[in-house]
Amino acid sequence: MPEKEKLIEKLEKWVDEHPEDADIPHINLTTQREFTIRGILDQMIQERATGIAIVDEEVLEIETQIEKWLGE
């Protein structure tokens, strides 16, 4: 299974188990980019469905951090 698919699977499980936490607004205090973890998951699902790769470096960095977090 590709790494991204594994991450989507893990994140979907986390969102199901933490629906309220998934909708909490987050912000990077330097870039001021706002997001929710559910929003990041939605983008990954959309990427899988459309085949159009996420190129936003900040979203990719968040994905990396989520992967490190859920990987433990």
Next chain:
Amino acid sequence: MVDFLIIRNKCDRATEYTNWIGEGMKEYLENQGHTVTDLSDADANPEKVTEWLRYDKEKTVKAVIALDHGSVDKFWGEKNNSLIPVIDTNNCRTLTRKLHVYTLACSTNARGGLGKIAVKGGCFSWLGYIEPVYAMKSQSFKDCIWTYMIAMAEGKTMEECEQILRKAYADRDAESFVYKYNLERLSLRKIEDDMTINSHNRYVPGTGMPEKAKPQ
């Protein structure tokens, strides 16, 4: 003269988060018997911050709680609704000497950065982050950030305050990646061990007398 100075501007999206985290701190600290000045929003300007922090004025005596933008060499406030540095590597020796500083801000404790220079210049302790960090609009995140401030106010040592904050981050690991991320970037710089805001502040320890009034 106050024990604590809170600095929390509010002029962009990020500082809407950090300003909110500081809501209620003044009242909490006052209920614990401390005196507090809260420089919020437009009050977090260079003139007021300087006025309240200058070592020779002794208007702030124990600690600074700084919830705002940060960078390697600056801590930011606001003026005319725009960001402006209020503590930097040029003025930190004067403004943070003999104080404890607790920040929720990006990068102020980076290698060779503001926190290190401040502590080298006589600031007792500086809790900050070595890189950019995240904030969240949740009560749990707010409670986490408050733990260090509460521990300081209770007279715990800076090492204990740091461990309490680290535990608060670790205990919330299941709630968001942000807790692990910020925790890994947290750093406490200090001039010595076992200090509290009561044992080390701008008063002479044990006398409660301002240093400038100390008999020569």
